[in-house]
Amino acid sequence: RFHEMKQTVKYGSSLSFPSEATSVDSWLDAIGLEKYKAAFQGFEVQDLRTLTNSRLRELIPADGPRKRWQLARKELGFNLPESSTEPKLKFNSTSSLYINSTISVPCIDEIIFCVSIVIHDRVDEGEQQALVSGRDVANIFPMFDVKQKPLFHQVDTSSEAGIFQTIKSIYAIAKFSPECLVISLLYIERLRSITGILLLTSNWQPILLAAMVVAQKVWDDSSLLNVDFTMICSAYTLKDINSLEKRFLELLEFNVSITASLYASYYFELRTLCEKSERPFTLKPLGDEERRRLEQRSLAFKDELHQQRRWRSGPADVVSR
Known part of the structure; x- marks a missing residue:
């Protein structure tokens, strides 16, 4: 059978x-x-x-x-021994989101689709837990409250389509490497694991933005400056972006290092989600040189953050370039 x-x-x-x-x-x-x-x-x-x-x-x-x-x-x-303390990526949604795209290498719409479904699941989980607890959990991390400064107006922040559109809108301008989306999701899951923060309709946008800012600095050789993100998300000033990133890194305990095996575990979970939805997933797994590069760059960035934390006023002096 x-x-x-x-x-x-x-x-x-x-x-x-x-x-x-x-x-x-x-x-x-x-x-x-x-x-x-x-x-x-x-x-x-x-x-x-x-x-x-x-x-x-x-x-x-x-x-x-x-x-x-x-x-x-x-x-x-x-769990994989190398990442036994990291959160496992799981997803529950049966998505009804339809994407009309042609296959390219890689097809960014399909990658964004997968990340959107996982974030939507996390938001659903967070809203349910917040409802059960009866507490105003959004006030625990007020720097991530999007009510005053939404990334984009006229976007349904509670739907899969709205999450997809938000990520697609940022990517359409930022044009960072597709691998940054996997790394961004990994950082969000690490944040949830370390702090216990709930992803909510009121906070997932700033958290995602902060994760993207950090991820593309870790992965891309020619990363965007923080000031570039103020043109992508016009509601945010450079001071806002710097403060958002600084707080995000503090809550991560400045741990931005990523092992190749940890990246692979997230990559294959996302690919499996796409395959279950009968959609292509054309982003290739990292090659040997790329795996070494990821580990070396993320560890070097982590060390740089810790050094700046000890000797200067804060990580924003480095990361807000």
């Missing part, structure tokens, strides 16, 4: 992978990697939890099967 299901479900879809395993051999059979049984001889199911990426490359040298193995392991509920 599982063999039949594998024929109808697209590669990479979590629906094709079991959520439980009684033995490594039977699990490899179920995920279509039976040819690697010999490599995993002697392994117990719990050993899959602590298997590192470097060791996995030795056991499964080919990129395609190795990525399939990693996606399947996530369905068992095992």
Whole structure:
């Protein structure tokens, strides 16, 4: 029966992978990697939890099967050892958002679509939790309250289409690398994990803007200046952008470093979401050189922020360039 299901479900879809395993051999059979049984001889199911990426490359040298193995392991509920303290990216929406786009490399509309769905889920979760708690949670982090300064007028901030349009409007002018959208989402999830902040209709726009400002500085060689974002979001002055970014970094504890494996976990979750929605996801995974570059640049930026924090008045002296 599982063999039949594998024929109808697209590669990479979590629906094709079991959520439980009684033995490594039977699990490899179920995920279509039976040819690697010999490599995993002697392994117990719990050993899959602590298997590192470097060791996995030795056991499964080919990129395609190795990525399939990693996606399947996530369905068992095992976190990657390298990012065990980071929040896992999960999504619940069955989107009705329609995008009319042609396939390019990469197709930015599809990437924005995926990020929009995740943010919409987070906002739904946040509004429900705020309603249950009965507290005015927006006042806990007033610097992110968008009521006085919305990024864009006449945008429904509670809908998937409104979130999509907001991100698309920023990207259409900023033109930063598509990878910055993945990194932005990663920073937002890290912020939620560290601070417990709820994404709400009243705050997700400034939080997203701050994440984008930081992400493109970490990834892009020729990043935008903070003053450039005042032309994209005219309601915000340079002082507003600097203050927003400074507070965002403080709440992140200046931890902007990203491991290649952590980026990959977010990338594949987004790709799987797109595949479930029967949409193409043409953004390519990072190559070896790009993975090294991401880790080196993000760690260097983190170190720079900490150094400026110790010796100057604050990170805005560096990041508001």
